[in-house]
Amino acid sequence: MSTITPVLMAGGSGTRLWPVSRKSFPKQFAQLIGDETLFQASALRLSGAGFAAPVVMTNSDFRFIVAEQLEQAGIEPGRIVIEPSGRNTAPAILAAALLQAQTDPEGLLLVAPSDHVIPDADAFREAVETGAVAARQGRIVTFGITPDRPETGYGYLELGGNGPEAVQPLTRFVEKPDAARAEQMLQAGNFLWNAGIFLFSARVMIEAFKAHAPEFIKPVTRAIDESHVDLGFLRLARAGWDSARDDSIDFAVMEKAGNLSVVRFSGRWSDLGGWDAVWREQLDGQAGGNVACRNSTAIDCDDVLLRSEDSDLQVVGIGLKDLMVVATSDAVLVADKSRAQDVRKAVTALREKGHKQAESFPRDHRPWGWFETLALADRFQVKRIVVKPGAALSLQSHVHRSEHWIVVNGTARVTVDDQVTLVTENQSIYVPLGAVHRMENPGKVPMVLIEVQTGSYLGEDDIIRYEDVYSRSSED
Structure with missing residues (x-):
């Protein structure tokens, strides 16, 4: 029996879990429940026997976070696909299907959000195995959660009946109801919460797009045909991608398709759509x-x-x-x-109001590590910078500021113009305005330094990059 390839959707930003979830570091990458992040828990839940290496659909800002968290979880990704812009779930799912079809059109894909909580992973895997039988027969399978309360924050799935069958036909999707309607559906017994999880073969999904949303085929195919590998990530081409309509898979395909089936899952599930859900x-x-x-x-x-x-x-x-x-x-x-x-x-x-807390954290994650601002005034800024072992910042210069670095843990290899110096704990080095410079961590432990910036402008966009092992531009 062929394996199932998980497709983890990891590009969104959950504003309902602010201030822990923000645009710069959304909820899927945070430790909200348990010892793993929601993203790591999702990847682990869909790993092991019967599952291929996961495909992750994300954006450029999160690509290194995705790679790092998968590595920490001990999971080798099959592909990390970078979407040039947010276009909702329809183009992303079609892209995953087209990529799968290049090697195995009949291969099954399990598309799942990366920010859900499902404590009983074994029970969920059993539900997936049940759905796989129908998916191999040409059905598009969605997963419905048995409701335990009249929830108004979820969409619903109406089943064709209320029998004991493990897989049942889907009658229709129901938008988020008001309280009275939610209570009626709870009592009816043939309505399930829509988990937004889908299982299908690549061929069947591509055929569904051709039948119900053919306008997506050309732009998404072009984005794949003109894609390129960037440091191990597959970067889709912007020219095709940005011309695809911004639309969800539910509206574009699912609500029109006639070959949908539902697997009922009665275990605990939450999309953590608010702090009340975390509570x-x-x-x-x-x-x-x-x-x-x-x-x-x-x-x-x-x-x-x-x-x-x-x-x-x-x-x-x-x-x-x-x-x-x-x-x-x-x-x-x-x-x-x-x-x-x-x-x-x-x-x-x-x-x-222009407050940075709306979208950004004091701690800014970068592929080489992270930094946070400790003090900021009109003409100076003090940062703590942590560089991972073996990592290096770009070779760069600044137009408006000079920098003074004091190493407090580990050893830094510092380049300033044509001078290369090893700076150890309790030592410091000065980087004049306009000097071409770089810091690296040649050691085996994280390197920590305090950076004091002085100048007329201290924004992160005052940077000219000459070399960068992470292939970033000045705006990236």
Whole structure:
């Protein structure tokens, strides 16, 4: 029996889990539940016997995060595909099918979001095996979750019946309902939550696009034909990709196709679509309905979520009820649990005010490591920079600033114009304005340094790159 190739969708940004999830580092890459990130847990769930190496659909900003987190999880990817721009799920799924068809048109693809929580991985794999039988017979299989409450935040799937069959025909997709309609569907018993997970052969999906959304075929095919390999990533061509319509797979294909089947999954599942969902997932065994996790303490509280991402910032709640309090080093969210879906409004409001907290973290992840700003004023900035073993920043210069580097852990190999110097702990080096420079970590442990910038302009776009092992432009 042939293996199933997982296709993990990892390009979105979950604004409803702000301030932990932001555009620069969205929820799929964060440790929200358990020891792994949501992305790592998804990849591990769809690995092992019966599964091929995963294909990951992502964007340029996240490509190195994807590669690093897969490596940390011990998973070798089959392909990491870079989408030139966000065009929703329809073009991405067609691209995955066309790529699979190049080697095995009958090969099965399991498309799954990378930010869902499914605690019972074995039960989910059994559901996939059940669906694979129908998929090999030419069906497009979707997975429905048995609802345990009248949820208004999910779309639904209406089944053709309410029998015991493991695989049933799909009657229709139902948009997110109001509370009364959700209660009716819960009582009816033949409605399931739409998990947004699909299983199909490459050939069947391509045929579905040709029949129901043929306008996608030409631009996506061109994006693949003109793609190129970049440091091991497959970068789709922008010219074709950007001309594809921005549309979801549900609207483009699924709601029109007649060969859809549904596998019912009765295990626990959540798309973590809000902090109330995080609270619910961690509720088991917690006294008073309180989830006090990550540097937090609840005193005389009822049904609250308290969480801090910063060990130096302790969150303490006293006498609270039905509240969510989530803190990071630069932002704090306080909201009623019933308003969990409105957290995205905070992001919009902060963006309109021009606050960087709307989309960016103090810690900026880069392929070589990360940096964070410790102090910032009109003409100076102090950063902590961490460079991974064997990694190197680009050979670069600045027009508006000079830099002073002090190594506090490890050893840095520093190039300043034609001079190369090893700088060890408690040593420093000065980089004059306009000097061509680079720092590298030649050691076996992370290298940490403090950078003091001075100048008239301190933006990250004041950079001219001459060489870069990560093939980035000045804007990347």
